[in-house]
Amino acid sequence: MLDDVDKILISELQKDGRKPLSQIAKKLGVSHVAVRKRLKNLLDKGFISVTANLNLEALNAKAATVTVEVENYIRLKELMDMFKDCPRTVFLAPLTGSNLITVIVGEDSSTLENVIGVCSVRAQKGIRRSEVYVGNLPAYPKYLPIRIAGRHVSQTAPCGARCDRCESFKTEECVGCPSTKFYNGPL
Numbered sequence: 001m002l003d004d005v006d007k008i009l010i011s012e013l014q015k016d017g018r019k020p021l022s023q024i025a026k027k028l029g030v031s032h033v034a035v036r037k038r039l040k041n042l043l044d045k046g047f048i049s050v051t052a053n054l055n056l057e058a059l060n061a062k063a064a065t066v067t068v069e070v071e072n073y074i075r076l077k078e079l080m081d082m083f084k085d086c087p088r089t090v091f092l093a094p095l096t097g098s099n100l101i102t103v104i105v106g107e108d109s110s111t112l113e114n115v116i117g118v119c120s121v122r123a124q125k126g127i128r129r130s131e132v133y134v135g136n137l138p139a140y141p142k143y144l145p146i147r148i149a150g151r152h153v154s155q156t157a158p159c160g161a162r163c164d165r166c167e168s169f170k171t172e173e174c175v176g177c178p179s180t181k182f183y184n185g186p187l
Helices: 003-013 021-030 032-044 072-084 109-119
Strands: 064-070 089-095 099-106 125-136
Touching: 003 021, 003 032, 003 072, 021 032, 064 072, 064 109, 072 099, 072 109, 099 109
Parallel strands: none
Antiparallel strands: 064 099, 064 125, 089 099
């Protein structure tokens, strides 16, 4: 469980993840060594992670929420496994029944529309019904866990799609999947 010191430590890092541990130690009234040990313990036990999130507004990106009703629980698990590594997936969670909700991003409106229609969870086999909500970027949080692929070497996206075979990519309506060698977008 988290004690009050852990909660303050986490709160301070949530405000500024680069805040020196010595400053946090002063606020807590403990040594920076004690803060470092607590931080290591929180990381080791999986209570927190340290990541670099991106500001979608600064990137001029677009976002959509996609909800789907899946034919059965087995297919739901397959879809979750298929899209958990998708660089466009910001949020993926099962809902009651065999339903799934995902938040996806695109570099621009055209790319987002094509991702929704061609290679998102909505376009997969086993989907009974879907709803898509394209809207403004989230008011909170400002920074989201958008995955950036360092070197693009794969020909196949995590979902199994091949950009080089996609009509939307060929006609430049979509910049491709950020995890493939075909990607030509800003991420």
